[in-house]
Amino acid sequence: xxxxxxxxxxxxxxxxxxxxxxxxxxxxxxxxxxxxxxxxxxxxxxxxxxxxxxxxxxxxxxxxxxxxxxxxxxxxxxxxxxxxxxxxxxxxxxxxxxxxxxxxxxxxxxxxxxxxxxxxxxxxxxxxxxxxxxxxxxxxxxxxxxxxxxxxxxxxxxxxxxxxxxxxxxxxxxxxxxxxxxxxxxxxxxxxxxxxxxxxxxxxxxxxxxxxxxxxxxxxxxxxxxxxxxxxxxxxxxxxxxxxxxxxx
Numbered sequence: 001x002x003x004x005x006x007x008x009x010x011x012x013x014x015x016x017x018x019x020x021x022x023x024x025x026x027x028x029x030x031x032x033x034x035x036x037x038x039x040x041x042x043x044x045x046x047x048x049x050x051x052x053x054x055x056x057x058x059x060x061x062x063x064x065x066x067x068x069x070x071x072x073x074x075x076x077x078x079x080x081x082x083x084x085x086x087x088x089x090x091x092x093x094x095x096x097x098x099x100x101x102x103x104x105x106x107x108x109x110x111x112x113x114x115x116x117x118x119x120x121x122x123x124x125x126x127x128x129x130x131x132x133x134x135x136x137x138x139x140x141x142x143x144x145x146x147x148x149x150x151x152x153x154x155x156x157x158x159x160x161x162x163x164x165x166x167x168x169x170x171x172x173x174x175x176x177x178x179x180x181x182x183x184x185x186x187x188x189x190x191x192x193x194x195x196x197x198x199x200x201x202x203x204x205x206x207x208x209x210x211x212x213x214x215x216x217x218x219x220x221x222x223x224x225x226x227x228x229x230x231x232x233x234x235x236x237x238x239x240x241x242x243x244x245x246x247x248x249x
Contacts, residue, residue: 011094040065044121046109047117060098062123078129082129083132087139092135099190111179127179142156
């Protein structure tokens with residue numbers, strides 16, 4: 001199992017563990033009536049800044065908190081499917097998940113403030129999962145997937161289906177919808193940044209290969225025809241190469 005797949009399973013396990021704690025609270029509400037509400041309020045992300053500053057950890061805990069098994073199942077299904085496919089290692093998967101959650105929480109609070117909603121709470125990994133899905137789709141859009149009963153499909157189209165599925169419950173715009181959009185924007189930012197970085201690395205590698213080929217050609221020319229056969233610019237280029245080698249040593 002790759003490190004990226006292992007990190008994805010750890011995220012899934014964390015979500016399931018929190019859900020089991022909340023579910024246990026619901027089962028014992030006959031003995032502890034206030035327990036379910038206390039658990040939810042201590043883990044969910046509040047819509048008002050005042051409530052958030054009294055529980056700042058909720059910006060992280062909410063993205064692992066689900067109040068519905070169906071909500072948990074849909075999010076974890078897409079997370080398991082896309083998390084291991086993030087190119088570049090497990091850190092990008094975790095970074096996309098956390099960044100999506102933070103941006104989703106910020107968008108949720110901003111939308112709630114605009115609508116003057118003071119007592120709403122946000123729970124669920126939808127924003128985080130959307131960030132992972134969107135980032136994966138942007139980083140490797142043309143990756144081929146062999147899907148059961150469907151056949152080959154490009155990753156970007158599967159990502160589009162995942163986004164539609166996760167957003168299906170947001171018919172009308174609400175602070176929760178804003179949270180989803182915040183997660184998607186985080187995924188877009190991460191995906192574009194990774195693609196841009198990989199392009200720069202590729203261009204740099206190509207330029208280094210071109211320069212190396214050019215210098216090897218100058219060395220071969222000087223070896224075969226003598227140093228005098230080199231033009232003045234070629235001599236300076238070869239001289240600079242020698243200086244670079246000396247400085248590196």
